[in-house]
Amino acid sequence: MTTDITVQLDRVSKSFGDFTAVKELSVAARAGRVFGLLGPNGAGKTTTIRMIVNITAPDTGTIRLFGTRIDAAIQDRIGYLPEERGLYRRMKIADQLRFFAQLKNLRGEVIEKRIDEWLARVKLPEWKNKRSMELSKGMQQKIQFLTAVLHDPDLLILDEPFSGLDPINVELMKEIVLDLKRAGKTIIFSTHQMEVAERICDDICLLNHSQKVLAGSLREIKSSFGRNSVAVRCEGGDGVLEDPALVSKLVRHADEAQALLAQGADAQVLLRRLIDSGARIGKFEMVEPSLNDIFITKVTEHA
Amino acid sequence: MTKFLAILKREYIQRVRSKMFILSTILLPAVLALFGIVPAVVLSIDAGGPMRVAVMDQTGKIYARLDEALANDEQPAGPAEQLRTGPQMPDRTFLFEQVPAVGSDADAQRAQLDMRLRNRQIDGYLILPSDFMQQGKAEFFNNNPGDVISGGVLRRALNRAVREQRLIEAKVDSETRQALFQPVELKSVDLGAPGEEREGNSIFILVFGVGFVMYLAILMYGQIILGAVIEEKETRIAEILFSSVKPFTLMMGKLVGVSLVALTQLAIWGAAFSGFALYGVSVLASRGVNFSVPGVPFTHYVYFVLFFLLGYFIYATIYALVGSMVTTPQEGGQLAMPIILILVVSFYLFLPVSRSPDSSFSFWVSMIPFSAPVAMTVRIVTQTPPFWQIALSLLIGFGTVIGIMWIASRIYRVGMLMYGKRASIPEALRWARQA
Numbered sequence: 001m002t003t004d005i006t007v008q009l010d011r012v013s014k015s016f017g018d019f020t021a022v023k024e025l026s027v028a029a030r031a032g033r034v035f036g037l038l039g040p041n042g043a044g045k046t047t048t049i050r051m052i053v054n055i056t057a058p059d060t061g062t063i064r065l066f067g068t069r070i071d072a073a074i075q076d077r078i079g080y081l082p083e084e085r086g087l088y089r090r091m092k093i094a095d096q097l098r099f100f101a102q103l104k105n106l107r108g109e110v111i112e113k114r115i116d117e118w119l120a121r122v123k124l125p126e127w128k129n130k131r132s133m134e135l136s137k138g139m140q141q142k143i144q145f146l147t148a149v150l151h152d153p154d155l156l157i158l159d160e161p162f163s164g165l166d167p168i169n170v171e172l173m174k175e176i177v178l179d180l181k182r183a184g185k186t187i188i189f190s191t192h193q194m195e196v197a198e199r200i201c202d203d204i205c206l207l208n209h210s211q212k213v214l215a216g217s218l219r220e221i222k223s224s225f226g227r228n229s230v231a232v233r234c235e236g237g238d239g240v241l242e243d244p245a246l247v248s249k250l251v252r253h254a255d256e257a258q259a260l261l262a263q264g265a266d267a268q269v270l271l272r273r274l275i276d277s278g279a280r281i282g283k284f285e286m287v288e289p290s291l292n293d294i295f296i297t298k299v300t301e302h303a
Numbered sequence: 304m305t306k307f308l309a310i311l312k313r314e315y316i317q318r319v320r321s322k323m324f325i326l327s328t329i330l331l332p333a334v335l336a337l338f339g340i341v342p343a344v345v346l347s348i349d350a351g352g353p354m355r356v357a358v359m360d361q362t363g364k365i366y367a368r369l370d371e372a373l374a375n376d377e378q379p380a381g382p383a384e385q386l387r388t389g390p391q392m393p394d395r396t397f398l399f400e401q402v403p404a405v406g407s408d409a410d411a412q413r414a415q416l417d418m419r420l421r422n423r424q425i426d427g428y429l430i431l432p433s434d435f436m437q438q439g440k441a442e443f444f445n446n447n448p449g450d451v452i453s454g455g456v457l458r459r460a461l462n463r464a465v466r467e468q469r470l471i472e473a474k475v476d477s478e479t480r481q482a483l484f485q486p487v488e489l490k491s492v493d494l495g496a497p498g499e500e501r502e503g504n505s506i507f508i509l510v511f512g513v514g515f516v517m518y519l520a521i522l523m524y525g526q527i528i529l530g531a532v533i534e535e536k537e538t539r540i541a542e543i544l545f546s547s548v549k550p551f552t553l554m555m556g557k558l559v560g561v562s563l564v565a566l567t568q569l570a571i572w573g574a575a576f577s578g579f580a581l582y583g584v585s586v587l588a589s590r591g592v593n594f595s596v597p598g599v600p601f602t603h604y605v606y607f608v609l610f611f612l613l614g615y616f617i618y619a620t621i622y623a624l625v626g627s628m629v630t631t632p633q634e635g636g637q638l639a640m641p642i643i644l645i646l647v648v649s650f651y652l653f654l655p656v657s658r659s660p661d662s663s664f665s666f667w668v669s670m671i672p673f674s675a676p677v678a679m680t681v682r683i684v685t686q687t688p689p690f691w692q693i694a695l696s697l698l699i700g701f702g703t704v705i706g707i708m709w710i711a712s713r714i715y716r717v718g719m720l721m722y723g724k725r726a727s728i729p730e731a732l733r734w735a736r737q738a
Contacts, residue, residue, distance in 0.1 A: 053546040055716075072549070080546040086539030091317060102309035103547040147543060 006031045006186035012061030021047040023210040036201030037190040043207040045190045053080050076105045079153035083160045085144045087132040094128045104151035118146045157188045194291040213298045227286040228261045237279025306548045307556045314560025332575035353398040357428040368464035514677045517614040524565040525622040529635040532626030541719045550712035613700040614676025620707040627715035649674035653681045660685040672703040
């Protein structure tokens, strides 16, 4: 880690024919942190990632990795888990992992050692000599993850890494990702699931319609939005929560509701109105807005 | 380079280990052995023993000659003749018996022969009418008109017997007669470099063989190359690969890997064929037939190998190019049809080129990469062109291979980003530019 910034995009654009996939994007992923590239499907996340890993070149703008322009040597320092996953169906797991490691210029005994270590880490050591077609989808996904980390990359790029995994495996993978971060690796994490991103990202960049909507440290972004959201558990008082002058958005969960305060509305006024309406209040707490709320607010602002 | 080798190795080992490869490698020589050896063995089985033939010789002169001619017939003229007649006939196919024809009534004799034929005391009878020497018409009655082999042998023997008899009657002495029957041997000799003689025929077969093996290899392995190129698109592995290697490295690794599989298989088959051939030659040699390996200079063998490789790679890369444009092997198969057409046409160019190897037509077709492999091989064995022409042809050819692979890898890279879409030709061209 010579520089603080691992990946730097400067006014990067890419279009396919008439379709603009990424427009004037400038972001930076800092070393030793988890950078979330967020946005709905089709926002340009995958295209951005493909440009970072040098699968496609940007039409305009520059991308710098580890302080220099991308070349073959730098590609070897990247680990990439694409959204479209695949393994050679008839190849044994160990052969497969060895092959992908060799493509990253990893050589010799160290490969065998890492294969065993990592298979143990994802709890699949007994599958070492099985063909990948014999594995379940979730297992294949973990193997695929190993192909991205086996060569100990300094930059790890994960495109929707948790989709299709059960909760136990999501926890396992999350732990591994956070361990890698602690080991000083930079992680770029792409997802459209805001709740997932909220739990592991340090920095985020929100994309919508090929453009950056918001970027920065997750904590700062959240605090800049202020505590303008209220978690409420109450009986009755329905009409009050639906008042657009007070609440701009209401999300009901099983036994509580999350109300995003309307611009200029005061939580104290809302509380008083609820009491006045005769509602019995079990919980009334000022909370940070969820990333999802922030995203929706920003996107509707832009529209 | 290490990445290229990793891809090549994977491609090679995965394929060579596959059951398909092992089976086909073993099966082909086995099947050929079956078809080559079994019929020969079966044909040499003579189920019925010698054919018993009664001969009613109304001319009174032919019978003695016939027996003699038949004995001669069993030693054919030269190796070529011997090969054409196929497996050796058993030593004595016919057992003749003379039936007196003079004096007794011919019709009664025939009725008696018919009876013997029906009772299977004889297998056939031959009637040589008294005007046989002039008309040359004889009748052969037998139970099995389907036995073409015996019929043919009998006809040849009769021919010889009659000719011999006519010569005797023309008072030609036995020495002259022998000289007259001495078969000719046509040996096509080409004046190459001074002091060097080459046998045209076997060389031509050699060229034909080089072309034919090339043709077979392309037909067999083209489709496999196409499949190999598509494999990563179908399994979605391409994206990971491209985050590690250049598309060109990937394509070259695949091309060379699959080609080495092809060469491995061909080498095994080649060894098996040589084994059979050596066995065959030794069997023929034991029967007095001699074969000689065509006297071709060593450099020509080097050229054969180089142009074989060139031809193989030129067409293999077109299959790779097709693979880069399509998403399934089925689509690729359709698109590959024109390739086979070009291949067939360029294969048949060996005819005009061998007739005038020095013409400007021959020069140009031996420079165009798609026809060069066959055309140049023909030119080399007929009238070896100057070295610079051979070198230029190879240079253009292998340059084209690299060029096609470069284009294919660019199309592949863009095509991969658009899953499930087959490229039209203009689209493919645009992709090649924009990648």
